[in-house]
């Protein structure tokens with residue numbers, strides 16, 4: 001066995017640690033402070049009582065869906081006015097009064113505003129964009145069900161959302177009719193699941209499952225829970241962010257009956273974490289529901305490391321574990337939201353080692369066409385050699401790690417096995 005030595009490495013090392021100026025990503029310039037957001041109720045709703053404002057049904061009934069309503073609360077730019085005009089037949093426009101109250105009425109670059117107000121760029125289609133970027137339709141054995149991985153399925157229970165995100169991957173489906181999965185479809189889904197016993201995990205999504213009334217949602221959860229092979233139920237939602245009033249004691253008491261149940265919440269920007277959102281997440285966490293976040297990486301909204309760092313740290317404070325950062329999918333009319341993949345890797349570079357490990361999400365590209373999530377991260381391996389690997393840490397310092405001596409290890413193990421051979425012991 002050739003002894004491991006520095007010369008086995010592609011990069012010679014003189015010690016266990018040495019500072020090396022690796023081409024780390026440049027430190028971004030620009031402002032480092034993210035302003036806090038407070039709900040500022042626009043004059044349009046000044047006479048609304050607190051009880052009404054905190055009633056999720058009132059919020060849904062009073063969503064803003066037209067140009068006329070929007071211009072009452074925002075000073076719209078020509079890009080936005082054109083975008084609103086052309087949004088018909090593309091992706092519905094709807095904003096809850098609560099989410100609208102977080103928008104800066106005078107700044108079109110307000111990150112809350114940019115997510116929900118259509119802009120003219122949406123009509124520009126790039127040749128790489130797709131109607132169904134994740135190939136969900138071709139993996140749908142039953143209407144409303146996507147079965148892409150062997151042991152888990154995605155169940156689309158409604159096409160309605162409280163607010164329609166302009167970068168939505170499912171823009172081909174959401175907001176078109178604002179209806180939930182029909183009873184007939186659901187019976188078909190249950191029949192399919194009964195005959196596919198390898199499925200152990202069902203993710204409810206849509207649209208937004210938390211827009212269903214408690215009774216309807218409970219019917220779905222209870223019937224799924226009654227299938228013995230379904231171990232885990234999950235809900236993907238943006239409602240705690242766009243309609244936090246929906247998180248009521250009654251909803252949490254109902255959800256608690258179906259543990260193990262996990263919720264992934266779609267957060268985008270630290271400005272979304274208001275007192276109302278903190279209350280909603282606390283209520284869910286107190287119900288024993290593990291909470292994770294999912295964040296789409298969006299150009300000029302959250303594509304700076306200091307913004308993501310603020311977001312993930314604020315999330316931990318409200319007991320939400322940062323789970324995924326998604327590279328923006330190739331959905332139609334969303335090119336203006338997309339960043340380079342290098343931007344996402346740079347953000348992880350600036351998080352890993354620079355903040356609590358729990359705060360570092362996994363950055364993924366959901367493979368176009370339906371290949372599933374592919375994790376990406378900075379390359380920390382500097383070189384590999386026989387029995388040694390050179391790694392860099394978050395500061396760019398190099399460390400050498402000696403790998404186990406495989407041949408020696410095998411020899412030792414076979415000697416140990418020989419000694420413990422039960423036949424020999426018996427003889």
Ligand code: SF4
Nearest residue numbers: 161164165168207238
């Ligand atoms: S909440 Fe989700 S499903 Fe609804 S519009 Fe936003 S991204 Fe699409």
